[in-house]
Amino acid sequence: MDLRLDNIRHAYGDIDVLRGIDLEIPSGNIVCIVGPSGCGKSTLLRLIGGLEQPTGGTVWQLGEAPDGCLNPLTYIFQDFALLPWRSVEQNVSLVLEDHALTGEQRAAIISDVLSRTNLSDFANALPKQLSGGMKQRVAIARALAVRPAVMLMDEPLSALDSQTRELLMDDLVGLWTREAFTAVYVTHNLAEAVRLGHSIVVLSRRPGEIREIMEIDMPLAERPQRMDDLAQRQQHLWNLMRDEALAADKELLDA
Numbered sequence: 575m576d577l578r579l580d581n582i583r584h585a586y587g588d589i590d591v592l593r594g595i596d597l598e599i600p601s602g603n604i605v606c607i608v609g610p611s612g613c614g615k616s617t618l619l620r621l622i623g624g625l626e627q628p629t630g631g632t633v634w635q636l637g638e639a640p641d642g643c644l645n646p647l648t649y650i651f652q653d654f655a656l657l658p659w660r661s662v663e664q665n666v667s668l669v670l671e672d673h674a675l676t677g678e679q680r681a682a683i684i685s686d687v688l689s690r691t692n693l694s695d696f697a698n699a700l701p702k703q704l705s706g707g708m709k710q711r712v713a714i715a716r717a718l719a720v721r722p723a724v725m726l727m728d729e730p731l732s733a734l735d736s737q738t739r740e741l742l743m744d745d746l747v748g749l750w751t752r753e754a755f756t757a758v759y760v761t762h763n764l765a766e767a768v769r770l771g772h773s774i775v776v777l778s779r780r781p782g783e784i785r786e787i788m789e790i791d792m793p794l795a796e797r798p799q800r801m802d803d804l805a806q807r808q809q810h811l812w813n814l815m816r817d818e819a820l821a822a823d824k825e826l827l828d829a
């Protein structure tokens with residue numbers, strides 16, 4: 575399933591947050607959204623996911639969700655959102671409980687996603703026994719379990735230390751390389767955006783408008799060997815954002 579955003583506009587009361595957003599999110603691509611603080615990145619994700627209705631414009635879902643899809647638009651949050659009293663396996667099974675699946679089907683899905691996220695040995699662990707990186711792997715496994723058409727990822731690695739972030743980025747690249755998934759990936763971190771994005775959408779300061787869409791036509795798995803190229807792209811993104819990031823920072827301090 576592809577998504578198309580057609581002239582999306584959003585306001586909270588008198589405050590215009592997003593304006594004139596036209597965007598294609600093709601199936602099998604990771605589309606990163608970057609921009610200064612408060613420019614409307616998370617709002618855009620909520621509009622795409624249907625958690626809020628845009629003030630204007632339309633989010634189109636084009637084509638069919640994948641076979642076996644139980645929830646077309648599935649979120650992954652920064653804070654993992656795991657239930658502390660449920661084991662890894664039970665946290666994943668939670669999203670399958672309301673669906674008409676046999677016990678065998680459920681067990682097969684859980685086993686598959688735990689294996690794809692290297693969590694098979696931790697099926698019975700509780701969240702409090704896991705590092706931050708492992709908790710986020712559980713959240714990714716839980717999202718994969720519903721075979722989403724599009725994963726909506728809101729700063730999924732920003733609560734993690736830099737080494738863990740590197741490991742998780744490798745995991746996401748491995749997952750995508752084995753079976754391409756579609757994601758809209760909001761991040762502050764430009765290094766993450768150039769490592770993971772097939773395209774990177776740069777939003778302006780609020781009201782967020784698209785300033786540039788950078789396409790990166792380089793296989794994800796090759797990117798660690800092409801760091802010079804990625805660093806140049808990252809610099810270009812930062813040049814676009816720097817003044818507005820400073821202004822946004824000042825605005826927050828003044829508030």
Ligand SMILES: Nc1ncnc2c1ncn2[C@@H]1O[C@H](COP(=O)(O)OP(=O)(O)OP(=O)(O)O)[C@@H](O)[C@H]1O
Nearest residue numbers: 586591609610611612613614615616617618762780
């Ligand atoms: N429910 C809401 N009601 C009123 N204003 C809101 C609401 N949600 C967000 N805003 C405001 O809309 C603007 C955009 O917020 P949003 O969280 O989408 O930005 P962001 O780019 O994701 O920010 P950050 O980079 O700091 O996470 C901000 O000024 C925020 O204060």
